[in-house]
Amino acid sequence: MKFINGINRNQLPLFASSIDDAIAQDNQIRLIDLFVDSLKLADFGFTFDFVENGRPAYHPSDLLKLFIYGYLNRMRSSRT
Numbered sequence: 001m002k003f004i005n006g007i008n009r010n011q012l013p014l015f016a017s018s019i020d021d022a023i024a025q026d027n028q029i030r031l032i033d034l035f036v037d038s039l040k041l042a043d044f045g046f047t048f049d050f051v052e053n054g055r056p057a058y059h060p061s062d063l064l065k066l067f068i069y070g071y072l073n074r075m076r077s078s079r080t
Contacts, residue, residue: 002050003059028072036065 023029039061042048046060070076 002052002056004056006062029069032065032068032072036061036068 041060041064046064048060050057
């Protein structure tokens with residue numbers, strides 16, 4: 001399926017360390033990532049249909065990770 005793909009977290013960019021190295025091992029982001037990746041999203045009603053017109057959509061698992069992170073940190077909007 002055609003979704004927006006992010007960069008590989010283990011790839012070394014212009015900085016000295018990768019994004020994965022910048023996040024502590026006990027950070028809640030790692031737990032959210034493992035939890036959402038272990039789910040079968042189709043069983044929970046997430047759809048993977050998209051229209052070929054326009055910009056590609058974000059993958060539903062990425063959006064769920066963002067939603068859970070925002071909920072845990074009491075962020076109600078991305079425009080803060």
